[in-house]
Amino acid sequence: MYLVKLITRNALRHRLRTTLTVLGLTIAVLAYGLLHTVVDAWYAGAAAASNARLVTRNAISLVFPLPLSYENRIRGVEGVTTVARSNWFGGVYRDPKNFFAQFAVSDNYLDLYPEFILPAAQRADYLRDRKGCLIGRQLATQFGFKVGDVIPIKGTIFPGIWDFVVRGILDGRDESTITRQLIFHWDYLNESVRKTTPRRADQVGIYVLGVANPDEAAEVSRRVDGVFKNSLAETLTETEQAFQLGFVAMSNQIIAAIRVVSYVVILIIMAVMANAMAMSARERTTEYATLKALGFGPAFLGLLVFGESIVICTIGGGLGMLATPPAASFFKQATGGVFPVFRVSAQTVGLQAACALVVALAAAIVPAVQAARVRIVEGLRAIG
Known part of the structure; x- marks a missing residue:
């Protein structure tokens, strides 16, 4: 002592x-x-990504989209259970410093993301409203958004002012779930693009795939890419985690x-x-x-x-x-x-x-x- x-x-x-x-x-x-x-x-983001989900994109670059016709062919690949569409929207809310992710997605998109919790009534309202959108809880807290609000987004990739009506707020399953994004109907985006620039219609940024057995993710990826080998738009399929790490690698x-x-x-x-x-x-x-x-x-x-x-x-x-x-x-x-x-x-x-x-x-x-x-x-x- x-x-x-x-x-x-x-x-x-x-x-x-x-x-x-x-x-x-x-x-x-x-x-x-x-x-x-x-x-x-x-x-x-990469840590929270799942190895049970696959992402299929253009093999050349993420900048180049894939045809909508690929969806049915991917769905027919052995081991694939669900196929969802997703397009990066890249709009601006009021000021560029207010950046947050916006995605145009197919209606079955949330079926692949059980980590997002959404009341059934809010999901039903979202599916009924063509201009409806869902926002993450972190985003709602940051900007004070609530159900029923109209969010004007100035398009950059898709020009114009797009008004989205908040029909639901996504909560995360736990603290590691990132809920700082806005999602809306892919069909609404596609229909609008078809009216203004028809040549850009029926294009998909990425396909998100659900697989029957996560242990066979690598084999399923090879099967998917094999279907489109030597096509005009070859594909690159990888786990969602590998896809996210690709962005991190840039930094x-x-x-x-x-x-x-x-x-x-x-x-x-x-x-x-x-x-x-x-x-x-x-x-x-x-x-x-x-x-x-x-x-x-x-x-x-x-x-x-x-x-x-x-x-x-x-x-x-x-x-x-x-x-x-x-x-x-x-x-x-x-x-x-x-x-x-x-x-x-x-x-x-x-x-x-x-x-x-x-x-x-x-x-x-x-x-x-x-x-x-x-x-x-x-x-x-x-x-x-």
């Missing part, structure tokens, strides 16, 4: 220096946690930069902590020599240094870890819901604790060795 008291008193001896060091550690651990949460949020350099910055922050605070511990050890050279003269060994002196470093890092790291969840919540609100899922994971908290421990141990190595090697005569000569 006396050892703990001695370590604690050493850590609090220079209160200003200790306070500033703890503050720096708190900010560093907090910054690391937020940056790591940003990376997790980037992958949230790999950004994600890598964020990861690098997060570890640079830890390295900087490690250097600061090492400097603080070195100063403390230098100031206590005489004390260490006195302890050696009284019979305390090098291991005891090294333990004092490591203990002081661990106490400081525990306080700073703990405060940083406690501050991360509220800071993440504030960040999510401040960014206007750019990241629909922005939650501090248990893994992030574990990494924060590991970083704090690494800083504590790394910063104390050199001062501990110096303290253990102090010579009694030279240490006592340093008095005054």
Whole structure:
């Protein structure tokens, strides 16, 4: 017990220096946690995607659509149970900064997404209204949308002002489900396009497929692509998760930069902590020599240094870890819901604790060795 008291008193001896060091550690651990949460949020869409759903798109690029006639041929492939249509709409609500996803989908689209919860009455209202739309709960919360509201969307890919009537609000099965999108009738979009630009009608962005056995997803994908091999519009079929990861891969350099910055922050605070511990050890050279003269060994002196470093890092790291969840919540609100899922994971908290421990141990190595090697005569000569 006396050892703990001695370590604690050493850590609090220079209160200003200790306070500033703890503050720096708190900010560093907090910054690391937020940056790591940003990376997790980037992958949230792919993580929530299902391996039981397949996505069929044009093999050349997602920019090129597929003919509507492919639907019946895909439905006839062995292992495929459901085929739904989806087109990216890409409209703007009032201002470009109010970006959110909009999809024109077939009426059976939600049958493939059990993670979306919608009251039966709202779904029936949606199916009856040609201009009806469904919006996610996160989107409704962000903009204050409610059932019955009319949402004007300025088309970019499909020009014009499109008015959609909110007929239902999609809730997520759990917190990991992203509900920040608007979906409306594919038939309504197709009919409108047929009137204005007939050559763009009967085109589908992607087909979403349900499979009878998820374990056979790879084989079903090959069968689907085999049907359209050497056609004018060959297909590429992959799991929904692989499809989502394809978008994430476009930002790999950004994600890598964020990861690098997060570890640079830890390295900087490690250097600061090492400097603080070195100063403390230098100031206590005489004390260490006195302890050696009284019979305390090098291991005891090294333990004092490591203990002081661990106490400081525990306080700073703990405060940083406690501050991360509220800071993440504030960040999510401040960014206007750019990241629909922005939650501090248990893994992030574990990494924060590991970083704090690494800083504590790394910063104390050199001062501990110096303290253990102090010579009694030279240490006592340093008095005054």
